[in-house]
Amino acid sequence: EKHVIHLPPSPPNMPVIGNLHQIGAVPHRSLWRLSKKYGPVIMLKLGKVPTVIISSAEAAKEVLKVHDLECCGRPSLAGPGKLSYNYLDMAFAPYGDYWRAIRKVCAIELFSAKRVQSFRSTREEEVTSMIDSISKSSLAATPIDLSKMLFNHSASITCRASFGKGFQGSEMDGAEFQDLIHEAFAMLGSFSAVDFFPYVGWIVDRLTGLHDRLEKIFYKFDIFYQKVIDDHLKVRRREKQMEDIIDILLNLKIDQAGSDDAVPITHNHIKAILMNIFLGGVDTTALSVEWAMAELVRNPRVMAKAQQEIRSRIGDKQKVDEEDIEQLNYLKMVVKETLRLHPPATLLLPRETLSAVKINGYDIPEKSRIQINVWAIGRDPDLWESPEEFMPERFEDSPIDFKGRHFELLPFGAGRRGCPGLALGVTMIESTLANLLHCFDWKYPPGVEDIDMDEVAGLSVHKKTALVLVPTSRDACSKGE
Numbered sequence: 053e054k055h056v057i058h059l060p061p062s063p064p065n066m067p068v069i070g071n072l073h074q075i076g077a078v079p080h081r082s083l084w085r086l087s088k089k090y091g092p093v094i095m096l097k098l099g100k101v102p103t104v105i106i107s108s109a110e111a112a113k114e115v116l117k118v119h120d121l122e123c124c125g126r127p128s129l130a131g132p133g134k135l136s137y138n139y140l141d142m143a144f145a146p147y148g149d150y151w152r153a154i155r156k157v158c159a160i161e162l163f164s165a166k167r168v169q170s171f172r173s174t175r176e177e178e179v180t181s182m183i184d185s186i187s188k189s190s191l192a193a194t195p196i197d198l199s200k201m202l203f204n205h206s207a208s209i210t211c212r213a214s215f216g217k218g219f220q221g222s223e224m225d226g227a228e229f230q231d232l233i234h235e236a237f238a239m240l241g242s243f244s245a246v247d248f249f250p251y252v253g254w255i256v257d258r259l260t261g262l263h264d265r266l267e268k269i270f271y272k273f274d275i276f277y278q279k280v281i282d283d284h285l286k287v288r289r290r291e292k293q294m295e296d297i298i299d300i301l302l303n304l305k306i307d308q309a310g311s312d313d314a315v316p317i318t319h320n321h322i323k324a325i326l327m328n329i330f331l332g333g334v335d336t337t338a339l340s341v342e343w344a345m346a347e348l349v350r351n352p353r354v355m356a357k358a359q360q361e362i363r364s365r366i367g368d369k370q371k372v373d374e375e376d377i378e379q380l381n382y383l384k385m386v387v388k389e390t391l392r393l394h395p396p397a398t399l400l401l402p403r404e405t406l407s408a409v410k411i412n413g414y415d416i417p418e419k420s421r422i423q424i425n426v427w428a429i430g431r432d433p434d435l436w437e438s439p440e441e442f443m444p445e446r447f448e449d450s451p452i453d454f455k456g457r458h459f460e461l462l463p464f465g466a467g468r469r470g471c472p473g474l475a476l477g478v479t480m481i482e483s484t485l486a487n488l489l490h491c492f493d494w495k496y497p498p499g500v501e502d503i504d505m506d507e508v509a510g511l512s513v514h515k516k517t518a519l520v521l522v523p524t525s526r527d528a529c530s531k532g533e
C-alpha cells in the first residue's frame with residue numbers, strides 16, 4: 053500500500069524565491085496574517101528551504117512536547133555559525149553529544165538556582181546604581197531614555213557576572229557595546245541569502261555587504277573575549293565565592309565522545325558560550341522591562357495597582373530586595389502579561405527536524421525548519437479574552453505560567469531546547485521593574501500623549517523608538533502630599 057504524503061498547506065509561491073517576499077519587515081506579523089488564511093501549521097518555501105510555521109498552542113505542543121526529540125535540531129545558518137566559532141556554543145549547536153554535554157554542565161555551573169543566587173549582590177548593586185542615577189534626573193524632572201538605561205543596566209549585570217567588571221572595564225563605552233550587540237542581533241536575525249540559496253547565496257551576501265559586516269563584528273567580539281580571558285589567566289582566583297563566569301568556564305571540563313576522561317574546553321568554546329550569554333541574556337531582559345514600562349504608562353490603572361501593591365508591602369524601605377519579590381503577585385502577573393504580548397523572541401529560535409514527523413496530521417519531512425510564532429499564540433482570540441488588551445488580571449486564578457508547560461504562553465520556548473536562562477531572566481526582569489515602580493512615578497514628557505508601540509524585528513523585537521519618560525521620585529511625591 054502506498055503512503056500518501058500529506059504536506060501542510062502552503063500559500064502560493066514564486067519561482068526561485070518561494071515565499072520569501074511574503075515575510076516582510078516584521079515577520080511575526082506577516083506570518084500571523086498567513087496563518088489566519090491558511091491554518092496553524094503551514095509550509096513555506098524560503099528560497100530552497102522548507103519552513104514550517106506553527107501558530108497554535110496545540111500544534112506547538114506537538115512540536116515541543118510530543119515530538120520534541122524529532123524537532124530539536126537547529127539549522128546551520130551563516131550568522132550563528134560564524135559567531136559561535138562553528139557551533140561550539142549551546143544555542144546553535146546541532147543536537148548531539150556535544151550539545152548534550154555542554155547543556156548539562158552549563159545547567160549546573162551557570163544556570164542553577166545556586167548560581168543565580170551567587171550573583172545576587174551584583175544585581176542588587178547595579179539596581180541601586182540605576183536608581184541613584186534616575187533619582188538625579190527626577191530632581192530636575194528631566195526626561196530619561198529608559199531604553200538606553202535598561203540596556204546598560206542589563207549589560208552591566210551580565211558583564212560583571214561574566215568577568216567581574218562592567219563593560220566600562222572593557223575599554224568599550226556603553227554606546228559601543230550596545231551597537232555591537234545590536235549589530236550581532238541584526239546578523240543573527242537577518243535573512244542571509246546563503247541560508248536560503250545554497251551555492252549562489254554567498255555572491256548575494258558579498259554584494260549586499262552582509263558578509264563583511266559579519267566578519268567585522270566577529271573580530272570585534274573576538275578581541276573583546278580574548279582580552280577578558282587573558283586578564284583572567286593572569287590572575288586566577290582561588291576562592292570559589294569570588295568566581296565569575298570566565299573563571300568557571302576556564303575550569304570547565306566536558307565529556308567527549310571517544311574519551312573516558314572529561315576534557316577542558318578551549319578558548320573558542322568559552323567565547324562561543326559568552327556569545328550565548330550576551331546575546332541570550334542582555335537584550336531580552338532589558339527589552340522586556342522596556343515593554344512592561346511602555347504598557348504601564350499607557351495603562352495608568354494597572355500602573356497604580358502595581359505600585360500600590362509594591363509600596364504597601366515594601367513600605368518605607370528604600371529598595372525592593374530580591375527576596376521581597378515572592379510576595380508581589382500582581383507584579384508577577386504584569387510580567388507574564390508583558391511576555392504574552394511582547395515575547396522578545398517572537399518566533400523562538402529556529403528548529404530543524406531530525407527525521408520525518410507528523411504534526412497535526414501533516415507530514416513534515418526531515419530537515420525542515422520549524423518556527424513557532426509564540427507572538428501570534430499570545431494573541432490568539434480562541435485562547436485569550438480581548439487579546440490585545442493589557443490586563444494582568446487574566447492570570448489571577450489561572451494556572452498558566454511561562455515555564456514551558458502551558459503551550460499558550462511560550463516566551464522561553466519549551467522542551468529539550470527551551471531557554472536555560474529562564475530563572476535568571478525572570479529574576480532580572482522582576483527586580484528591575486519592581487524597583488522602577490517602587491521608587492518613582494512615571495509620566496510622559498511634556499507634549500507627549502502616547503507611546504509609539506511600533507516594533508523593529510531581528511532575532512529579538514525592539515521598540516522602534518526609544519522609551520523616554522519623566523520620573524518623579526516617590527519621596528518627592530509623598531512630601532508633596
Ligand code: HEM
Nearest residue numbers: 143328332333336397400401464465466469470471473477
Ligand atoms: C526574558 C529573558 C529571556 C527570554 C525571553 C529568552 C528566550 C529564549 C528562547 C525563546 C529560546 C529558544 C527556545 C526554543 O528553541 O524552544 C532560548 C534559548 C536559550 N536562551 Fe534564553 N531567553 C531569556 C533569557 C536568557 C538568559 C538570561 C540567558 C543566559 C544568560 C539565556 C540563554 C539561552 C541559551 C543558551 C539558549 C539556547 C538553549 C539551547 O539551544 O539548548 N536566555 N531563550
